[in-house]
Amino acid sequence: MPCSSAGAARFARRLAERNRTGGARAIKRNVAICLAAGWLGYAVLPWYGVGRDGILALAWLATYPDAASAPALVQALAHGRAWLLPIGLALALPLATLTLPREHPAFGRLLVAGGALGLIFAAIAGFGIINSGPRWGWVAAMFGDARQPGFGVGAVITVGALVMLFANGIAARGNFRGDAFIAGSLTVIVALIAMFVAFPVAGVLLSAVQDADGNFTIQRFVERILADNVWGLGCIAGGTSCGVAWNTIFLGILAAVFSTALGLAFALIATRTTFRWKKGLRVLTILPIITPPFVISLALIILFGRTGIVTGWLGVLFDIPRSRWLYGLPGVLIAQVLSFTPVAFMVLIGVVEGISPSLEEASQTLGAKAAKTFRTVTWPLMRPGIASALLLGFVESLADFGNPLVLGGNYEVLSTQIYFAIVGAAYDPGRAAMLAVVLLFFTLGAFWVQNRWLGETSYVTVTGKGDAGLTAALPRGVRWLCYATALPWAVFTLTIYGIILVGGFVHDMGRGDMTFTWRHYLTAFQVEQTGHGLFFSGSAWQSFFTTIQVSAIAAPLTAAIGLLTAWLLARQRFAGRRAFEFATMMSFAIPGTVIGVAYIVAFNVPPIEITGTGMILVICFVFRNMPVGTRAGLAALAQIDKSLDEASLTLGGRSATTLFRVVLPLLRPAIVATLVFSFVHAMTAVSAIIFLVSARYNMATAYIGSRVEAGEYALAIAYSSVLIVVMLLSILLIQFAVGQRKLGRRAPAVSLGTA
Amino acid sequence: MPKSGPSSVEFSAVTKRYGTVTAVDAVSFTIEPGTLVTLLGPSGCGKTTTLRLIAGLEIASEGTISIGGRDVTRLSAADRSVSMVFQSYALFPHMSVLDNVAYGPTVSGRRKADARAMAHEKLDLLGLKGFEGRMPSELSGGQQQRVAVARALVLEPEVLLFDEPLSNLDAKLRRRVREDIRELQQRLNLTVGYVTHDQQEALAVSDRIIVMSNARIAQSGPPRELYEAPANPFVADFIGDANLLDAELLSVEGARAQVRFGPVVLDLPHRGAGTGGIKLSIRPEAFLLSATRPNRPCIAGTIAKAAYLGAHMEYSVTTEGGELFVVDRDVMRPIAVGSTVWIDLADHGVTVVPV
Incomplete structure (x- = not known):
């Protein structure tokens, strides 16, 4: 080695020395920061929320520290809220660690004890007393008729600091290889999931067995759940209609069967025929992602409603009387099949493409004709894919809210019944909770069936080996069957989307008035030039800006939490990893209406009193869409050689450094996918947020829903078209902003596995 | 060359368990400073886990590991002065060659200019001048590996580890790279841990070889000792080819013994074996074939298969x-x-194997 390296070598030695102590220093520094934040939140900042203007308005400073704006320490000592005192005592415990070396056994123990005790005390203080008084008898016995508002910025910062102190404590005790970053991220994610998924869902389950005064009454629950309007079978016996549970299942099965059949026909045409426009079929897959709710139903009403275009023709041509046949099972079913067929297509095209051509070639070389090969080889290999498309269609139908709301008529399903039990004239949160429990069990049951059914059989035909060969052509009969089902449906879909495109620009398509007009766009999106600059006078602007804002805030948060979770799951080993994975996937399986009900039940009272704010919308989106980020991240991480992480570690990069410098740049495709999905989904979701919107924070879909209820179809369609354009533009923008990962010509090192 | 001087690696009774599976079972050994020690064994024997335990990528379940006399058992990889050259090289595909090599000093808080100077120095050392701006995917396999070595050397670690470094190179290149690694190790006086399953590779590069089998050390020693005096049938068979045959030990006299194998009686070191049935390890080249019957006692046989290998x-x-x-x-x-x-x-290549 050249002599010039003398300095470098000396430096490297010092560096190595510093590196050895780096882990210890990192934890000591973290603890100091957490303690500072904790005490700032506890002793300086307002503990409770300071009114609708928020902390940044600084209006609270004028009266600080009175009973509304005082920090917890002052609240406890001067304003008679003694239940906040134990939190301070717990926060004092870790102060002792500032004088201890990191290796001292008491160091970690003090942090864990302080953090855990502080969180327990904060939970008791927060949940024990709400704005109407103590929640539990023993709290009332201790503090009398105490009241308090919801947590504010001080409480949030203190609780966050307590969580981080706890995490640093368990890292200091040698868990997670002493890595505070991993311990911290894991603890924070677990705490967030507990707070925003487990706690509200548990609340729904509980309120289903409580009466109006909060007493447990299993009897009332049993009464409710066995009620005739849930499980009644009147439709079979004749006369009355069936219970809402049966309706939901029946609709789910029909929608699943039809959308899977059509999806399969499309998938076979796209992969196994020489059909000319089959590339166009792939465009289908993007449609359900960017279609706002309600519009398909609206287009159907415009076509087949009592005054619809087709209804009119039929009346003129064949003398068929106008009727309301669309409202009810037929209309909802058609709308759902239109919505879910592309999803089934997406699932099945992967399955059909995944069947190795050599298997079919093997069958043919053994003397089987095309029809026999299809029946004995191709079809059995597709069965698991078909099963999963069926279950997906079923679950989607259960969760669907927009279509039954518009087209349901007297055909009642669970998701809309839950909604009416909350917002309707017969306000009955107990019934809503009970129906939510039924819906939740149906959905989880479907996922369970899928796991049991598909989890055990493996039909892997995509192997690492190169697999040349030609896919078998479809037997003639199957081919014509596919054309006959899929092509009319494709034309129908195009018509529907054509109506959505045109509907906003004509006076009243529903009544056949097809003269061109800007009227609807002006009503919704008018901008006026005034003396004080631009004035957004259109009726849609408010919800539009809220939607963009909420989606833009939620998307990066979703991506961050989702991908961090994926990285923890894929790259770290820790006890309870499986349970953690299950918990993160949980919120995806829960139907939106259930989440909506759960959130208003849980977050309408202190300590987390956020209904009616924009924050609850953001939180709802983040935790509903986070599993998508996790799945995308897991899939992407499986492609990235683990030794890249390890190489970074051996070069002195800690886990956080490794994540930011090595893993994230390689995860760009997954980041794009998650950002796009969560942004777009936040713009099209309706089932959960329809419960959570407020006059101040309205969302586009909720606004469109209200226009539909008011019968202003053209306005709703115009707004939806704008949303579609905005979504397409944002997808392009995100692609452009995050960019592709730069790997040079080829990337052998990424995919090489270690032996 | 001015350097901190190489460090030793010491394992005492180190065990690594994953659930109920024991990957490394109470293993003890020492790598002397400035030597290249190979961990050799079939796949699944625990050699790679042992290497990763040195690096800190796995944390031992029991036992202690010290590097340079300092206990590092509980330290994570980032806190140990150990670098590793990975089997797949693990070059960061989104960084140029220079950025890859400068990664270590950069994330350790060095100024960018200093980090780059350190990287340039190591790239020059490995003959990669002129490749700094390339992406890893634009290099050949051999070049990629040299970048990986440069990257591992840049922080001048106390110990350098190689995990099957030749397995992704074609056969012609292997011999040269193997010689390069050995030359570099001796020139820079590095302490190197080296994992391979190829016994020829191990014989060629090592100061000492540790043969592992079923999570334990089967034998360790200099290459010649392992080849000529295998401690057990596994080592005899694994290092070079060996015929393991039944023989009878007739009598012991000092260090040597009379061993009968078929009609032949041999005079061999007894290596602790007592009289009675024993195992003989006979290397394939130790059999001398002749088409005519010699006038000594010898073994008769029939050619069952024959292959010409050049x-x-x-x-x-x-x-x-x-x-x-x-x-x-x-x-x-x-x-x-x-x-x-x-x-x-022949008078070499025949050994009594303790059973």
Whole structure:
């Protein structure tokens, strides 16, 4: 080695020395920061929320520290809220660690004890007393008729600091290889999931067995759940209609069967025929992602409603009387099949493409004709894919809210019944909770069936080996069957989307008035030039800006939490990893209406009193869409050689450094996918947020829903078209902003596995 | 060359368990400073886990690991002064060659200019001047590996580890890279841990070899000792090819013993074996074939299979003592399948194996 390296070598030695102590220093520094934040939140900042203007308005400073704006320490000592005192005592415990070396056994123990005790005390203080008084008898016995508002910025910062102190404590005790970053991220994610998924869902389950005064009454629950309007079978016996549970299942099965059949026909045409426009079929897959709710139903009403275009023709041509046949099972079913067929297509095209051509070639070389090969080889290999498309269609139908709301008529399903039990004239949160429990069990049951059914059989035909060969052509009969089902449906879909495109620009398509007009766009999106600059006078602007804002805030948060979770799951080993994975996937399986009900039940009272704010919308989106980020991240991480992480570690990069410098740049495709999905989904979701919107924070879909209820179809369609354009533009923008990962010509090192 | 001086690596009774599976079972060994020690064994024997335990990528379940006399058992990889060259090289595909090599000093808080200077120095050392701006995917396999070595050396670690470094190179390149690694190790006086499953590679580069089997050390020692005096049948078979055959130890006299193998009586070191049935390890090249019967006692056999390998012939010979695997340098006069041959034993390559 050249002599010039003398300095470098000396430096490297010092560096190595510093590196050895780096882990210890990192934890000591973290603890100091957490303690500072904790005490700032506890002793300086307002503990409770300071009114609708928020902390940044600084209006609270004028009266600080009175009973509304005082920090917890002052609240406890001067304003008679003694239940906040134990939190301070717990926060004092870790102060002792500032004088201890990191290796001292008491160091970690003090942090864990302080953090855990502080969180327990904060939970008791927060949940024990709400704005109407103590929640539990023993709290009332201790503090009398105490009241308090919801947590504010001080409480949030203190609780966050307590969580981080706890995490640093368990890292200091040698868990997670002493890595505070991993311990911290894991603890924070677990705490967030507990707070925003487990706690509200548990609340729904509980309120289903409580009466109006909060007493447990299993009897009332049993009464409710066995009620005739849930499980009644009147439709079979004749006369009355069936219970809402049966309706939901029946609709789910029909929608699943039809959308899977059509999806399969499309998938076979796209992969196994020489059909000319089959590339166009792939465009289908993007449609359900960017279609706002309600519009398909609206287009159907415009076509087949009592005054619809087709209804009119039929009346003129064949003398068929106008009727309301669309409202009810037929209309909802058609709308759902239109919505879910592309999803089934997406699932099945992967399955059909995944069947190795050599298997079919093997069958043919053994003397089987095309029809026999299809029946004995191709079809059995597709069965698991078909099963999963069926279950997906079923679950989607259960969760669907927009279509039954518009087209349901007297055909009642669970998701809309839950909604009416909350917002309707017969306000009955107990019934809503009970129906939510039924819906939740149906959905989880479907996922369970899928796991049991598909989890055990493996039909892997995509192997690492190169697999040349030609896919078998479809037997003639199957081919014509596919054309006959899929092509009319494709034309129908195009018509529907054509109506959505045109509907906003004509006076009243529903009544056949097809003269061109800007009227609807002006009503919704008018901008006026005034003396004080631009004035957004259109009726849609408010919800539009809220939607963009909420989606833009939620998307990066979703991506961050989702991908961090994926990285923890894929790259770290820790006890309870499986349970953690299950918990993160949980919120995806829960139907939106259930989440909506759960959130208003849980977050309408202190300590987390956020209904009616924009924050609850953001939180709802983040935790509903986070599993998508996790799945995308897991899939992407499986492609990235683990030794890249390890190489970074051996070069002195800690886990956080490794994540930011090595893993994230390689995860760009997954980041794009998650950002796009969560942004777009936040713009099209309706089932959960329809419960959570407020006059101040309205969302586009909720606004469109209200226009539909008011019968202003053209306005709703115009707004939806704008949303579609905005979504397409944002997808392009995100692609452009995050960019592709730069790997040079080829990337052998990424995919090489270690032996 | 001014340097901190290489460090030793010491394992004492180190165990690594994953759930109920024991990957490394109470293993103890020492890598002396400035030596290259190979961990050799079949896949699944625990050699890679052992290497990762040195690096800190796995944390030992029991036992202590020290590097340079300091206990590092509980330290994570980032806190140890150990670098590793990965089997897949693990070059960061989104960084240029220079950024890859400068990664270590950069994330350790060095100024960018200093980090780059350190990287340039190591790239020059490995003959990669001019490649700094390339992406890893634009390099050949051999070049990628040299970048990986430069990256591992840049922080001048106390210990350098290689995980099967030759497995992704083609056969021609392997010998050269293997020589380069050995030369570099000796020139820079590095302490190196090296994992391979290829016994020839291990014999060629190592100061010492640790043969592992079923999570334990089967034998450790200099290459020659392992080849010439295998401690057990596993090592005899794993290092080079060996015929493991039943023989009878007749009598012991000092360090040597009379051993009867078929009609042949040999005078060999007894290596602790007592009289009675023993195992003999006979290297394939230690059998001397002749087409005519010599006038000494020797083994008779029939050629069952014959293969021409350019530099030598390989035969399977059926004898009363069992099937023998024989290597014969005489390619000019191959022996036809079915011929009867007489087999004598050379005075090397025959060892009593303690069972």
